[in-house]
Amino acid sequence: MPIQKTIQKIIAKIKEGIHPTDLAELVDELNDQQRKELFELLSDEEAALIIQEMDEMDQISLIRLLTRHRASSILKEMAVDDATDLLGELSKDEVKELLSLIEDEAEEIKGLLRYREDTAGGIMTTEFIALPEDIPVDEAITRLRELAPDTEIVYYVYVINEQTKLTGVISLRDLIAAANGTLLEEIMLRNVISVPVDMDQEEVARLVSRYDLLAVPVVDEDQRLLGVITVDDIIDVIEEEATEDIYRLTGTGDVESVDILEASVFSIVRKRLPWLIVCLLGGLLSGSVIGAFEHTLQAVVVLAVFIPVIMDMGGNVGTQSSTLFVRGLATGEIKRKDTQIYFLREVKIGINMGLINGLVIAVAAALWQGIPMLGVVVGIAMFATIFLAALVGTLIPIIFNHYGVDPAITSGPFVTSVKDITGLLIYFYTATLFMQYLI
């Protein structure tokens, strides 16, 4: 049977020592029935290693294919933070049932489930090594040898005092380089960089990236060590946050919360529609500006020819300005204190780009339509639109950021609507002023 063959092939690859990530990809190709059969043949440990590497959606459907008893045995073998993430996506009843079967790790998982998914607590693991300050290096190494198999990381050893407060950190490299009798407190680094348990994951990622850390300890308000966040989870956060920013900056919506390949057409439409509706209203408002100048347009229909170029250019400049500011904030290149300098320079950039493009379009418009005054009108409108787009494109995200709203969401439809309306107002107002020379 071909089904059996596929499964045999996967089992053979496991024996060869294939990486769990690659295995998870092979499992991805199987249907539910095949997955069920395969997992019945695997040990709990093998199953746990593969599930950890699967997408959340696939994890959930797989866990639901198995008996409660089997599912709980596999969960027990998973890294505590991965097991917690998976349980976080299940229904309350399912979680309760599974946790009652897990016993040992249940308390730990319950503790972790309390934290919000996008905070330090939500991404930390509780499988770390903490040793007391007053033991010598050789004893520390002996303890590490015993503990290592059960912990996720051992390249940093955290040191705690009698109140379990975090007091220091030693890299494994410094530990093995130190003389045997030395006490940990003599060689540990005391300025430990740690994060509070409720810190936003984006901030944690910025810290880890800034200080080139491999892991960062998580502490409560009394500086007691609660868990550790490893750099591989930080990489996931950085990619997730970049995707979120990209979607927001381009007005794509909240799509990162669904699996873009497998989600239904309906669910994707629902995620993308809200930004389109904002855009629709903005477009109608811009249209009403044109409507207000209907008599001007009636008299000089050729004015309509330059509506697209004025809208497009304003749109491009506005998006450029807000993108640079929002991304600069996200990467930490622009700090809060730099906002004013940045804004002033952006105004200068806007003036320059407005002058250059205004001049080009003025000449183009005058020659194309053979009406010199039309060139003047279009040129003035272009200058003003670009200048205002640079100004608005920077100012709106600055204001949103000031009030704690993610500035990335402002960049798409908001900036578009504001610069469209102002650009068209200026264009038609200028045209009305110069009316007598245009007809």
Add this chain to the structure above:
Amino acid sequence: MPIQKTIQKIIAKIKEGIHPTDLAELVDELNDQQRKELFELLSDEEAALIIQEMDEMDQISLIRLLTRHRASSILKEMAVDDATDLLGELSKDEVKELLSLIEDEAEEIKGLLRYREDTAGGIMTTEFIALPEDIPVDEAITRLRELAPDTEIVYYVYVINEQTKLTGVISLRDLIAAANGTLLEEIMLRNVISVPVDMDQEEVARLVSRYDLLAVPVVDEDQRLLGVITVDDIIDVIEEEATEDIYRLTGTGDVESVDILEASVFSIVRKRLPWLIVCLLGGLLSGSVIGAFEHTLQAVVVLAVFIPVIMDMGGNVGTQSSTLFVRGLATGEIKRKDTQIYFLREVKIGINMGLINGLVIAVAAALWQGIPMLGVVVGIAMFATIFLAALVGTLIPIIFNHYGVDPAITSGPFVTSVKDITGLLIYFYTATLFMQYLI
């Protein structure tokens, strides 16, 4: 003197053990004269630690402030990969002069300078630990103790055979957990994930992120170990590449190559202008479509009122579609084999969003202007524009990707122009067809 005071404060912070990254930030506030004075007071090692954390631009200007002799002493203390990156930004003559003073590390740096900046070779370090297969664990640990201070990483030990070919890897954790007499070849992992020296840095980053690695070895075509890339450099690559994608997707241009806070107004304008010029031409082309239907517009001026909403909606949908595809490719969520399925689903999404928004705008237009047939025209145009924008927004990046051009650059001005022109053509063509009912 206040200058002296600032410098004294920084020196005091160094004594307190402040992190070099934070120190670099303090140095950032100083002017050239102050920086020069400060660095004259620091040891070569202290200076190297700080310089490594500074921006490239600041590194260069600082190195040029110092004597050649001093600069070379500091370069000697820096991590080889950081020293290479810095030298890569200097003139050929400067590099030659500095390398002649460095001696020992000069050959290593010269070797690294050969590799392209955005490849595995360009971001790897040559300071790694490689041990032979046939030594026992205790000897390996003794060697590590001697070597550790001079290497950047010791959490993976790479194992090589007599031909210096990479044959295995052992994590420090497995090493200390193993019994003393065991040979390295008995405990090493043989399926080492390694990258070729000319692999693009983005691909390296994807691999490290996929397999949750802390470091990845770099090999030549004969599988000889050349260097190691550490995860902190991978994080920088991921952030860099995300920024590049964001700038390209939003039509912001090649701005990531300059320091956005300190670059001159002129240099930023020059980077942003090319996209604006593409946009200008696209806008004029769209305008010529309106020009071609001047008689239609002359007869029914109210048609102009819906130009903005049709352009904006097409723009938003087109950007959404290309953003989702381009980002999906970048994160690996969409693979080449998925392109067709993805495209077909996007077509369905386009039809659905077109129908919904077409209906809404049709009713709105009919009621607003009191001309039922205008609703029909605007509704049809809206449906066709959104449908085509979804199609074009996905198809253009697919085609560019197929021919090896970064699809991110297509998203901004290109998609904008194509959907503007098609959208306006459909709108005015439909209006011309229904002309008799509109007047």
